[in-house]
Amino acid sequence: MGVDLKAPIKVYMTRKLIGVSPDDTVKRAGEVMLEFDVGSLVVVEGRDVVGFLTKGDIIRRLVIPGLPNTTPVREIMTTELVAVPSTTPLGDVLDVLSKKGIKHILVEEDGRIVGIFSITDLLEASRRKLETAIATE
Amino acid sequence: MGVDLKAPIKVYMTRKLIGVSPDDTVKRAGEVMLEFDVGSLVVVEGRDVVGFLTKGDIIRRLVIPGLPNTTPVREIMTTELVAVPSTTPLGDVLDVLSKKGIKHILVEEDGRIVGIFSITDLLEASRRKLETAIATE
Numbered sequence: 001m002g003v004d005l006k007a008p009i010k011v012y013m014t015r016k017l018i019g020v021s022p023d024d025t026v027k028r029a030g031e032v033m034l035e036f037d038v039g040s041l042v043v044v045e046g047r048d049v050v051g052f053l054t055k056g057d058i059i060r061r062l063v064i065p066g067l068p069n070t071t072p073v074r075e076i077m078t079t080e081l082v083a084v085p086s087t088t089p090l091g092d093v094l095d096v097l098s099k100k101g102i103k104h105i106l107v108e109e110d111g112r113i114v115g116i117f118s119i120t121d122l123l124e125a126s127r128r129k130l131e132t133a134i135a136t137e
Numbered sequence: 138m139g140v141d142l143k144a145p146i147k148v149y150m151t152r153k154l155i156g157v158s159p160d161d162t163v164k165r166a167g168e169v170m171l172e173f174d175v176g177s178l179v180v181v182e183g184r185d186v187v188g189f190l191t192k193g194d195i196i197r198r199l200v201i202p203g204l205p206n207t208t209p210v211r212e213i214m215t216t217e218l219v220a221v222p223s224t225t226p227l228g229d230v231l232d233v234l235s236k237k238g239i240k241h242i243l244v245e246e247d248g249r250i251v252g253i254f255s256i257t258d259l260l261e262a263s264r265r266k267l268e269t270a271i272a273t274e
Binding site: 026027030031033034037039056058059062063064069101103119120 | 163164167168170171174176192193195196197199200201203205206238240256257
């Protein structure tokens with residue numbers, strides 16, 4: 001598939017971090033997820049990433065307990081951020097995702113969050129390379 | 138990665154279809170998704186698959202409109218089922234997912250739903266093959 005497990009994760013991550021404020025409602029966060037077709041958002045306060053929110057977090061912490069969609073993001077976001085350095089090989093990142101049972105991970109450089117990687121990014125990277133290969137046949 | 142784009146999708150799909158009833162509440166469906174760690178469920182009535190429910194459907198049709206978690210699954214499930222024959226090559230299936238902007242697809246054999254394929258299955262298949270390769274080095 002043209003995917004190199006030894007390549008650094010920065011090759012496969014996306015730099016397009018979609019952010020919401022911790023004071024935004026979960027309704028708004030859901031709308032942003034659908035608008036940008038992403039399964040996770042970073043929660044940003046000032047210049048800092050203070051949390052992370054996935055569709056799974058919304059199911060687990062809002063839908064199941066039956067909280068209203070006006071609940072602020074800060075009440076259900078994940079504050080323990082999982083991040084890997086941007087030089088980490090893809091294979092090692094897949095290992096972390098698999099062991100932790102997660103589908104998205106933040107990528108850092110010099111202590112700053114610079115990107116995010118999800119399994120979907122890998123699919124898209126594979127497809128792009130595949131299409132390139134077909135186009136140059 | 139040891140992933141063969143020409144192999145039939147039945148090699149990569151999972152036969153473990155996790156089902157709920159159309160009369161189950163969305164709260165229950167969310168609990169089942171978390172319990173089995175899946176992003177989608179088939180909705181089963183008698184022996185028939187009558188619908189499909191993803192985390193995205195729950196965000197779009199329950200969380201954003203602010204419906205209660207006691208809403209029955211049948212009110213927010215997707216009834217237009219997207220399925221491919223089990224002999225379809227993986228590469229073609231990835232194409233369908235990409236074009237339709239979806240992450241899960243049903244797999245059929247002789248007009249019956251026999252499995253489901255998601256991007257996560259591909260990751261797991263890649264990892265299993267990778268681990269096998271490492272173990273036999």
